[in-house]
Amino acid sequence: MKYKVRHLTEYEYTAPVALCYNMAHLLPRDTQNQRCLNRRIKVWPKPIYQSEGQDYYGNQTCYFSIEEPHQKLSIDVISYFEIQTTDFIAQAEAHPMTLGELKALLAQPNTADLRMAKEFVLNSPQVRCSKPLADYAQDCFSDDMTLIQGVKAFMHKVFTEFRFDPTSTTVATPLEQVLEQKSGVCQDFAHLSLGCLRSLGIPTRYMSGYLETLPPPGQEKLTGADASHAWFAVFIPDFGWVEFDPTNDIMPTDQHIVTAFGRDYSDVTPLQGVIFEGGDSQTLSVSVDVQRV
Template identity: 65%
Template sequence: MRYRVRHLTEYQYSSAVTLCYNMTHLLPRNTPKQQCLSQRILVTPTPIYQSAGEDYFGNETFYFSIQEPHKKLAIEVECFFEIEEEDLPNQLQLHDMTCGDLRRLLAQPWTPELRMVKEFMLDSTHIQCSKLLRDYAAETFADEVPVLQAALDFTHKIFTEFTFDATATDVTTPAETVLKERRGVCQDFAHFAIACIRSVGLPARYVSGYLETLPPPGQEKLVGADASHAWFAIYVPELGWVEFDPTNDLMPNGQHIVTAWGRDYADVSPLQGVIFDGGETHSLSVSVDVQRI
């Protein structure tokens, strides 16, 4: 399956920004099931300096600086992908390592890969483990339950017990608050799932990207109606990192396009940097189009 993705981010400032330095996580990464065929990024005003790079987690980064006064900043990314679907039911049937087996394996990590995986069991900027979260997830991730089945059941548990609400939270909302309110957005549900999984002693990481949305039958797809999205992945030896989407109660397979992954949102935020001046207020608009070709 092939896709074209266009992502447009625009900032409007109340007064001119005189200087800015920024780093983006908007360019896609290649994975075993996803290959980027081509990509371009266009920044307006034209940067005086720009360069592509790679961060600690292997994500594609793009640095730029603008040294002319501007009240509007636009970043447009266009990419073409090819994605292969996986036999997910077969994965669930054939890989039966239990949560207890994985915990015992991680207690004495004997390979470099396992030692690196343990980094995703620790607290991070937006994720803190706790007894409350451990108690909520403990039964689902009991020792005798296969890891993949437990993750799938937990994905369904979040989907059925929590409500999607774009006004209930922000990027700093703690996982315990999400548990208490039972409301949030994809970012919250990903953070919450990761915090719970780490609290029961298993490794989980944050995945950001795009999700193709399909219009109701008989209606045309609206321009800009697709979305940036977030989900999580859990580590299973031999398979590696296996992804789950609690917002949509499924295992991503074909319609999810990965841009970056890390410990949490702080590692992969789409745009971060420093600006000088710009006034007291600004507005942000984001438009995403995911088109099958």
């Protein structure tokens, strides 16, 4: 399956910004079944400096600085992807490892992959392990279940017990509040999953990217109607990272496009940086369009 993704981000300020320095996680990355065919990023006003690189996790980054006064900032990214459909999910579902076996391997990590995976059991800036989070997920796992079966049961539990409500949270809403009110958006469900599964000792990382949405039968797809999406992945030793989408209760295949992954949202924020002046407020507008090509 081939896709074209356009991600347009615009900021408008109440007063001119004198200068700004930014880092963007908006460029695509290659994965086991995903390949970027082409991409371009256009920043306006034109930066005095712009360069691309990779962060600690191998995500593609773009650094730029603008040193002319401006009241509007625009970052327009167009990327082309090819995603191969494989039997990876079927292989993952057949994997026999249990939670107990995973924890035993992590207790004495004797490979580079195990040592790297342990980083995703630790607390991160926006996700902290706790007993209430562990208790919420504990009943999804048992001695006679495989790890994948347990994580699928947990994903289904989040899907059925939580309500999607864009007005109930912000990027700073604590996990304890999300757990109590049982509502939020995909980022909240991903962070909640990270907190619960890490609290049980399961290496879990935050996935950021896009999800193709299809219009109802007989209706045209609206330009810009798609959105950035978040889900999570767990580590299976000697197998790899397996992805889960609790917002939709599915294991991602060829409709999830990965942009970046990290410990939590703070590692893969689409745009972060520093501005000088710009007034006391700003307006953010984001448009995402995912098309099959």
